[in-house]
Amino acid sequence: MPAELEVPGRLVARADLAGDAQEVAPWLLNKLLVRGSRVGRIVEVEAYGGPLDPASHAYRGRTRRNATMFGPPGLLYVYFTYGMHWCANVVCGREGEARAVLLRAAAPLGGLAVMRRARRAARRDTDLCRGPARLCQAFGITGRLDGSDLVSGRGPVALVDDGTPPPDEPGVGTRVGVADAKERPWRWWVPGDPNVSRIR
DNA sequence: CTTTGGATCGTCT
């Protein structure tokens, strides 16, 4: 537990992340992502299952890139895509199950000046963390942080629970950029929040 | 406001 935590709340317990991605993902809504002065409330997530989920990076087994997914819950899994973007996931499930929750959007609550510096393209506050790659830019998350621990209190980024519960009835839909339309509605969001990414 | 095309490279086949 970092004494310098600038937000009232406690670290998320690793045990709370040990369930399936479909359970953990909506549970993570309204939790806080904290890096120094930068604070965001998670408002949109997607679940990625292990070897049984064709859309998951772990579908074809362990590789160099997805190795972190196979680690214990609470790790930060960061991957590079489209030749220029980073995306951040919370590893969940038991060690070896390779499940993860993609952090798609957050409501910026603190450290806005630092976020803006890291995202010159953002014109409004709602452009800072709306989208998985934007969120990573705002928080300065790159592959260098892949494998770091979100719940030990010793990592650069932390998952914090400030007591705000997840929404009783979160928005539910299909995952973005994934071909399996109806099968797995594994995207959840905080209804009405302006920081939720829009879909085309 | 919406739509469209281009950027850009690590990873796995």
Added chain:
DNA sequence: GACGATCCAAAGG
């Protein structure tokens, strides 16, 4: 050698 768990600027209504 192909393809992304994406974003942005530009152009059009």
